[in-house]
Amino acid sequence: MEFDLVIIGSGPGGYKAAITAAHLGAKVALVERGLPGGVCLNQGCIPKKTLLHLASLIEDVNGLQGRGLIGPVRGDFMAAMAHKDEVVTGIRNNFTVWLKRLGVRVFIGEGKLLGDGRISVHPVRNLNSPECDVPFTDKGKLTITAPLELKTKRIVIATGSTPRELEACPSNAREIMHSPDFMYRLDHLPKSILCVGGGSIGVELGFLLHQFGSRVCIVEQGNRLLDRPHIPDRASAVLERKFARIGIEVRKNATVAQSQIVDGKVEITCTDGHRDTFEHVLVAVGRRPMTAGLGLDEAGVALNPEGFIEVTEHLETSVPGIYAIGDVKPGPMTANAALHDAKVAAANAINGNILHSNYHKVPTVIHSALEIATVGLTEDLAEQAGFDADVARSNFGGSGKARAHHDYEGFIEVVHDAETGQLLGGCIVGPEAGEQIHMMSAACQSERGLWFFTDMSYSHPSWCEELETVIDPYTSAFSKSGKEVFRPGIFARHPK
Ligand SMILES: Cc1cc2nc3c(=O)[nH]c(=O)nc-3n(C[C@H](O)[C@H](O)[C@H](O)COP(=O)(O)OP(=O)(O)OC[C@H]3O[C@@H](n4cnc5c(N)ncnc54)[C@H](O)[C@@H]3O)c2cc1C
Numbered sequence: 001m002e003f004d005l006v007i008i009g010s011g012p013g014g015y016k017a018a019i020t021a022a023h024l025g026a027k028v029a030l031v032e033r034g035l036p037g038g039v040c041l042n043q044g045c046i047p048k049k050t051l052l053h054l055a056s057l058i059e060d061v062n063g064l065q066g067r068g069l070i071g072p073v074r075g076d077f078m079a080a081m082a083h084k085d086e087v088v089t090g091i092r093n094n095f096t097v098w099l100k101r102l103g104v105r106v107f108i109g110e111g112k113l114l115g116d117g118r119i120s121v122h123p124v125r126n127l128n129s130p131e132c133d134v135p136f137t138d139k140g141k142l143t144i145t146a147p148l149e150l151k152t153k154r155i156v157i158a159t160g161s162t163p164r165e166l167e168a169c170p171s172n173a174r175e176i177m178h179s180p181d182f183m184y185r186l187d188h189l190p191k192s193i194l195c196v197g198g199g200s201i202g203v204e205l206g207f208l209l210h211q212f213g214s215r216v217c218i219v220e221q222g223n224r225l226l227d228r229p230h231i232p233d234r235a236s237a238v239l240e241r242k243f244a245r246i247g248i249e250v251r252k253n254a255t256v257a258q259s260q261i262v263d264g265k266v267e268i269t270c271t272d273g274h275r276d277t278f279e280h281v282l283v284a285v286g287r288r289p290m291t292a293g294l295g296l297d298e299a300g301v302a303l304n305p306e307g308f309i310e311v312t313e314h315l316e317t318s319v320p321g322i323y324a325i326g327d328v329k330p331g332p333m334t335a336n337a338a339l340h341d342a343k344v345a346a347a348n349a350i351n352g353n354i355l356h357s358n359y360h361k362v363p364t365v366i367h368s369a370l371e372i373a374t375v376g377l378t379e380d381l382a383e384q385a386g387f388d389a390d391v392a393r394s395n396f397g398g399s400g401k402a403r404a405h406h407d408y409e410g411f412i413e414v415v416h417d418a419e420t421g422q423l424l425g426g427c428i429v430g431p432e433a434g435e436q437i438h439m440m441s442a443a444c445q446s447e448r449g450l451w452f453f454t455d456m457s458y459s460h461p462s463w464c465e466e467l468e469t470v471i472d473p474y475t476s477a478f479s480k481s482g483k484e485v486f487r488p489g490i491f492a493r494h495p496k
C-alpha cells in the first residue's frame with residue numbers, strides 16, 4: 001500500500017498532522033498501537049479537564065455560600081470518574097470515523113521504520129495500551145490481524161511520551177502511581193495523597209483531589225510550583241498562596257529520599273527530613289520520549305543526549321523526509337505544542353520545507369485552583385532576549401465581571417518593548433484565563449501590537465475588557481510622546 005504521508009502515533013500531533021495533510025490533498029495513513037487519540041484524549045487533557053471542571057464548580061459554588069446559594073456541595077469522586085470515562089469513550093468512538101470521512105486510512109498496530117520510505121505495522125497483542133485498560137470499540141474494523149508493509153514518500157513520527165520513573169519512589173501502579181494509573185486504576189477517593197513534582201500534573205491533579213476531599217501534599221524539588229521559564233514567578237506565588245489558603249500543603253526545595261509500602265500505605269521520608277504516611281503517591285516528575293522499538297537507529301534518525309528526536313526548525317529529523325512532532329522531540333510537552341507542530345510538519349512534508357515552528361505562538365495553560373495562561377515572552381525572557389521590557393499589569397479588583405462573580409484573585413500582565421510598544425507576550429491568571437489568552441495571542445500576531453487592545457470594542461461586563469483597561473495608559477502615553485509606532489508582535493519577528 002502506497003501513501004504520500006504515513007504518521008506514527010494518533011495523539012494531538014498525529015491526528016492533526018493527518019487532518020492537515022488530508023486537507024492539502026495528500027493520501028495519508030495513520031498508525032496507532034494503542035487507544036486512538038493518544039495521551040491527550042485517553043489519559044491527559046480531556047479526562048483531566050472533565051474532572052477539573054467538576055472540581056472548579058465545587059469551589060465556585062461553595063465560594064458563593066451565604067451570597068444567595070445554600071450549601072455546601074460535595075463531590076462524588078467515583079461518579080465523576082464514571083462521567084470522565086463516558087466523555088473520553090464518546091470522543092474516542094467518533095474519532096476514527098471522523099478521520100475516515102476525511103479519507104485518512106487508520107491502522108491499529110505497531111509501527112516501525114524499515115528505511116527507504118517503508119514502514120512495518122504489526123498486530124498488537126493487547127490493543128489497549130499497557131498503561132490503560134479501557135475498552136476500545138473498533139467501529140471501523142481498523143485493528144490489523146496480520147503484519148503489513150506501507151510504502152510512503154514522507155513520514156511523521158508522533159509517538160509521544162511516557163511518565164518518568166523516580167528511583168526513590170518506584171511505581172507499582174497502585175499505591176505508588178503515575179497519571180495513567182490515576183486516570184484508570186484508581187477505584188476510590190484516596191484519603192491522602194502525596195504528589196511528587198509540583199509541575200503541571202502535580203498542581204492540576206492535586207487540586208482536583210483536594211476538591212473531592214483528599215488530604216493533598218505536593219513535594220517539589222525547585223523553589224516554586226510550576227518552575228518553568230515561561231511561567232512568571234508571580235503566577236506561581238498566587239497559586240501557592242491559594243493552595244496554602246485552601247489547605248493543600250506544599251513542600252518546596254525537597255524531594256522523596258525514601259519510600260516504603262507498609263500495610264497498603266506509603267511511608268515517605270523527604271530530603272528535608274519530613275516523614276509522613278499517605279494512602280497513595282502520585283509521581284509526576286516529567287515525561288520521557290517514546291522512541292523504543294521504532295527502528296530509529298536502523299533508519300538513521302538521530303536522538304539528542306536526553307533521548308528526544310533531534311529536529312530542524314522545519315521539524316525535519318536528521319533523515320530528509322522524516323519529521324518528528326509533539327512530545328517525542330525537544331520543546332514544550334503539551335498538546336498545544338503538538339497541534340502547532342502538526343500543522344508545520346504536515347505542510348512541510350507535503351509542500352516542501354516552508355514553515356518554521358515558533359513556540360512563542362503557542363499558549364501554555366495550567367488548570368488548577370486558578371487558571372494560569374501564558375503566551376510569548378515573560379518580562380525576564382524578554383530582557384534576556386535584549387528587549388527593553390516593560391509590563392502593563394492589573395489585578396481583577398476593578399473588574400465588574402470579577403466583582404459580579406465574587407472571583408477576583410489573579411492578574412493580567414502584558415509584556416512589551418518600552419521603546420517601541422512592540423508586544424512581546426503576556427500572562428493571565430484567573431477565571432477563564434485559558435480562553436482570554438487567545439486575545440493576547442491574536443494581539444501578538446497582529447500588526448497593531450499594543451494598539452490591538454485599544455482598537456477593539458468589548459462586551460460589558462466581560463473578563464477580556466480588563467485587557468483594554470490595563471493597556472490604555474500605555475498606548476495613550478505612546479501617542480502623547482509621538483512614539484506611536486505600529487510593529488508586528490513577537491510572533492512575526494522571531495522565527496524560533
Ligand atoms: C495528566 C495529563 C494532563 C495533560 N493536560 C494537558 C492539557 O490540559 N493541555 C495540554 O496542552 N497538554 C496536556 N498534557 C500533555 C499532552 O497530553 C501531551 O503533550 C500530548 O498528548 C502529546 O501529544 P503527541 O501527539 O506528541 O503524543 P501522544 O498524545 O502521547 O500520542 C502518541 C501516540 O503514539 C502511539 N505510539 C507510540 N509508539 C507507537 C508505535 N511504535 N506505533 C504506533 N503507535 C505508537 C501511542 O500509543 C500514543 O497513542 C497532559 C498530559 C498529561 C499526562
Ligand SMILES: NC(=O)c1ccc[n+]([C@@H]2O[C@H](COP(=O)([O-])OP(=O)(O)OC[C@H]3O[C@@H](n4cnc5c(N)ncnc54)[C@H](O)[C@@H]3O)[C@@H](O)[C@H]2O)c1
Nearest residue numbers: 197198199200201202220221255284285286333334365366
Ligand atoms: N495543562 C497542561 O498543559 C499540562 C497538564 C499536565 C501535563 N502537561 C505536560 O505533561 C508533562 C508532564 O507533566 P509533569 O507535571 O510530570 O512534568 P513537569 O515538567 O510539568 O513538572 C515536573 C516537576 O517535577 C519536579 N521534579 C522533578 N524531579 C523531582 C523530584 N525528584 N522530586 C520532586 N520534584 C521533582 C520538577 O522540578 C518540576 O517542577 C509536562 O511536560 C507538561 O507540559 C501539561
